[in-house]
Amino acid sequence: MSEGRVVSPEEVKEEDRKIRRLQWLVRFALAYIAQANITLEECQRTVAGVKRYAMELFPGKEETFDLIYLPRFRRVIAEKFRLD
Structure with missing residues (x-):
């Protein structure tokens, strides 16, 4: 949503729907990463796919994804493969 303009209730609903879908x-x-018997490479492909989808929902918000979600993925992958 762009700043400086009035946002309709429908736009707010759509934004909320996209956020819930991504969450x-x-x-x-x-x-899936934590529980499935998959390789590190498959984990990385899964994260990349989620990020691609997030960029489709929220173009230009790659930095936001990296700040909010990437640490979670890294933590789960590190725990799964006992990485430091």
């Missing part, structure tokens, strides 16, 4: 996908991907 669900992130939770699902984190659980």
Whole structure:
């Protein structure tokens, strides 16, 4: 949403819907990475796919994704593969 303009209730609803969809996908991907018998490479591909989808939902917000979600993925992957 751009600053300096009035945002309609429909736009707010759509933004909320996209946020909830992304949050669900992130939770699902984190659980999949933690629980599935997959390789480090497959984990990295999963994270890349989630990030691609996030960029489709929120173009230009790559830095926000990296700040909010990437640390979670790194932590789960590090725990899974006992990385430091």
